[in-house]
Amino acid sequence: MDTGIFESEDLGATEEFLGRRYAKMRLQTDDDDQTLLRHERQRAGTVSIDELHFTYSVGYAVNPLERVCICRMHSGVLEQDVIGEPSDAFTAGDVTLLAPPELPYTGRLSHAHYDLTMFDPALLNRVASTGPSRRTQPVRLVGHRPVSAAAGRQLGALIGYLRDHVLPSPEARTSELVAATAAQHLAASVLAALPNTATTEPTPVDRRDSNEPLLRRAIAFIDENAHRDIALSDIAEAIYVTPRAVQYMFRRHLDTTPMQYLRTARLHRAHSELLAGDVATTTVSAVALRWGFAHTGRFAVTYRQTFGCSPHQTLRS
Structure with a gap:
């Protein structure tokens, strides 16, 4: 199990532990007399939420995480450098993509208290309106700051709800549908909050593929598989249309979304x-x-x- 609490005042032990939890990294600090880290991880299915508290200032260089990693700052400062992006700094209340999953990053923490929410990037494809059907490129996040302050608050509130009410519950953690629903909701909220390559507007082909016979097939698939972990992309693949077309047909004929149905x-x-x-x-x-x-x-x-x-x-x- 990779959940639980870790505390250490030894920089080497901290570097080794964080390297196992995230990716290979290097840490460097001048605060030799005060180097306490407290780390706690909770997990449900493929989603993990870690709370970290550094009592000192530390620089870091980290290999690619290969996970979507959302940082929510509670106190202190996080200064971040990612290849191809300008440097940025985050303080209490900020919500940010820590780094693109495929890129290394460097930065510095100053007496920082924050949490990190992580999940598999493939989940973005499952919930995105573009989805894998008729699309060759995976959905990517292309900016680290939320598209608006309101979007950042909504994403932060969802992470807080998952951390405080879903992940602490042993019953919720062991329910496959609860864990899957939480993961899908999180991924969809990340796409709503952060700049990305997903296309949401239906094309003429999508509009053509939104007729009532196809809607009935989509409904039948949902009804037959409601007990399973299914996402928007699964519905689209089952009836051979794009996820955008599925979204459009439910909105057009039922005034709802596939996931609400x-x-x-x-x-x-x-x-x-x-x-x-x-x-x-x-x-x-x-x-x-x-x-x-x-x-x-x-x-x-x-x-x-x-x-x-x-x-x-x-x-x-």
Whole structure:
């Protein structure tokens, strides 16, 4: 397991530990008398969130991470240099892409407290509107600062929610759909917040491929696979259209998104399970987790809005 807490005042041990956690790196500091690092990792599926606190100033040079890595600053200063980009500095409240997954980077931390959220870059392709269908190049992030302050706040809030409410829960961490849903939501939020190469506007071909027969096929695929980890790209591949076309057909005919339709389908599966459940052996929280709902309270609110009663009332009926 790569979760847990690490603390060290030894720079060499810190360098070796961080090299195992991230990528090979070099650390250098002049603060020989105060070199404490505290590192804590939480993980759910393919997503990890690390909290790091350096009590000193340290320079670093790091090999490519090969992961999307989002940094959220709490205090101190992070100065960053990435090949091909101007130097930048980040302080409390800033949210940034630490570095493109394929590039090395250097920089300096000054008494910094921050968290790092990481996931596989391939996940961007699964959730992007362009997706892998009819596209040869993977989606790339092309800027490290959010497109707006509001976008940065929204991404930071999501990371905070995952860190505080999803990853600490053993039940949520072991639910395949909760972990997959969290990862997809995170990747989609990163694409919404940071400059990237995904194209969201439908082309004439996408509009042609958004007819009702194809919509029915997309709905059938979702309904048949609601219990599985499926993403926008999976739906598109199943009906041989682009992910943009899938987005457009759901918006045009149903005024919703494919992923919202998937969430609703899972809600109805949870409803059916509660109707058939036994109060002696079935719990609302277990059913919610099984269908990808990490927060039982939010599940209950959505459930009541949809079915007019609480999930507990359904289970007892």
